[in-house]
Amino acid sequence: SVAFLGTARAGRAAVAAPLVVVVLAIGTAAFCAVVAAGIDASRERAAAQIVPADAVIRGERFAPDTMDELGRLPGVRAVTRVLYEDDERLASDEVGTDAFIGQTDVLLVDGSGLDKVARDSQVDLSIPAALRTAAPGPGPLPAIVSPAVAADLAKAKLDDSAFISVQGQRYEFRVAGTADGFPMLAANASRFVILPWQALPTRTTTPVPTSLLIAGDPLDAEALRVAGDQGQERYQRDGTVTGRERMIGVTVDTRAEVRRDLGEGGANGVLAFGFVAGAVGGTVLGLLAIAFTVLAGARARGQVLSRLRTLGLSRRQWRGLLLVELTPLVAVSVLTGALVGAVLPLLLNPVLGLSAFTSGVPVRVAFEPSLVAAVLALGAVALGFAVAVEALNNRRLRLGEVLRLGEES
Structure with missing residues (x-):
């Protein structure tokens, strides 16, 4: 019943605007991470080009x-x-x-x-x-x-x-x-x-x-x-x-000195800060958008869950129901954002002029295997965050009162 009800509610979800924000936020974070990794690898090649030894x-x-x-x-x-x-x-x-x-x-x-x-x-x-x-x-x-x-x-x-x-x-x-x-x-x-x-x-x-x-x-x-x-x-x-x-x-x-000089000073420091801020800010904004997605359907979800609790739904089953309902929404938005963020650098690399930050060595933006692990970890964190937000909200709403008072709760 938990799997059936969670899947049915996920299929009827109509919260779209917050998920668009999740896609944009995760896409920004992935774009910054991929470009930063490409610049860092290119600086390593530039240092080896200048000094192919210690x-x-x-x-x-x-x-x-x-x-x-x-x-x-x-x-x-x-x-x-x-x-x-x-x-x-x-x-x-x-x-x-x-x-x-x-x-x-x-x-x-x-x-x-x-x-x-x-x-x-x-x-x-x-x-x-x-x-x-x-x-x-x-x-x-x-x-x-x-x-x-x-x-x-x-x-x-x-x-x-x-x-x-x-x-x-x-x-x-x-x-x-x-x-x-x-x-x-x-x-x-x-x-x-x-x-x-x-x-x-x-x-x-x-x-x-x-x-x-x-x-x-x-x-x-x-x-x-x-x-x-x-x-x-x-x-x-x-x-x-x-x-x-x-x-x-x-x-x-x-x-080592050449590599350090390539990454320090002037616009290089600003560039590094911008990419780090973009990756961290995009991730945080994505989590906030997921929280808003959860809160947008909190009232209707609270009424359903309170009735199911009255029928014998345990807390563990409730968490499972919430995970089943939110997993498709979070997975689609996070994966879409990560895919967009990983593909954009490949398309925009020729016009970004990133070689100015790598001593003239062309920047090779490629698929980062670590991005897959980062996306999976972010998806798990996002689901845990969504469950935590829902739990806090349900405590505030008091599920028993939602059942008795309905819309006035």
């Missing part, structure tokens, strides 16, 4: 033994080298004949070393196999290039053999794959060539790193800075070309 030392040029010196510091587990040069021109032969393709950034990475540092730093970094497994041998180097460079090389019929200069030495490479971006490059970089350092052929002079990636915990930033400055001084003193002017001091950045 720390990075950036300078002009480091002596080859700087990696060994860093490896002996406390807490350091792995070190790898990176070389970056911008605005290099591509050539069609070893002599240096200009290919008339345009200027391109060059990045040299030790594929296996970068993969180890990323794993030791717990950075989710996918190194292309062409860079990770490359080894010295005859023929051009396998290179990962940007789509724009790949298109230009294919148009000039140089995708199987082209040349690029790195610190005064020209290397032949072939297109082994394309990528829209890569760590240590700017998020908006559209023209780049990435070469595997470990596969470079032997030349009279060897490239020297301009950045060093370190994996370790804990790391002393000041000790890293001192070791980097000493490495630059040794290169300037003992390198192939010695200089008289003192090199600019190195900069040390940790991924």
Whole structure:
């Protein structure tokens, strides 16, 4: 009888306005939660893009033994080298004949070393196999290039053999794959060539790193800075070309500091507050709307329940009847609001311009599995809240008097 009566009353429910408010409130909360989660995940990727390790030392040029010196510091587990040069021109032969393709950034990475540092730093970094497994041998180097460079090389019929200069030495490479971006490059970089350092052929002079990636915990930033400055001084003193002017001091950045800087200050703080306020406020407003839904039908429900109590309905059965009656209304409104709030970010993401808050890294708004658990928990809380509101209201109305006095109660 309890299930039948509760289902029948739910089917005759005519309270619509408060449920619309529930849908809007829960939709707002879900929208804010999904967008905030997408921005947070994108900031993590942005930090890993800038520092794909626990720390990075950036300078002009480091002596080859700087990696060994860093490896002996406390807490350091792995070190790898990176070389970056911008605005290099591509050539069609070893002599240096200009290919008339345009200027391109060059990045040299030790594929296996970068993969180890990323794993030791717990950075989710996918190194292309062409860079990770490359080894010295005859023929051009396998290179990962940007789509724009790949298109230009294919148009000039140089995708199987082209040349690029790195610190005064020209290397032949072939297109082994394309990528829209890569760590240590700017998020908006559209023209780049990435070469595997470990596969470079032997030349009279060897490239020297301009950045060093370190994996370790804990790391002393000041000790890293001192070791980097000493490495630059040794290169300037003992390198192939010695200089008289003192090199600019190195900069040390940790991924944790970069991540914190991306989320703090200015509009970022306002954005975070707005999303938190929207999620919390939407949830609270949704619960209030459910309370109003319950109160809107409290009088008629009180009369029915008082008669059923007279016929022998227990308090436990009354709560069960109330749950059966309210579950369809609460479930439909909460699920509809959550669905609307989860779908809207996917539709509006291209026009929201959220990449301004993630250092240029595109924000990927995706379905959050935790949203399902949050919706189920919110539905349970909403039902419990509705039952509590009904119980308080019935105590105020006094069910026995409702039965005796009817509408005048």
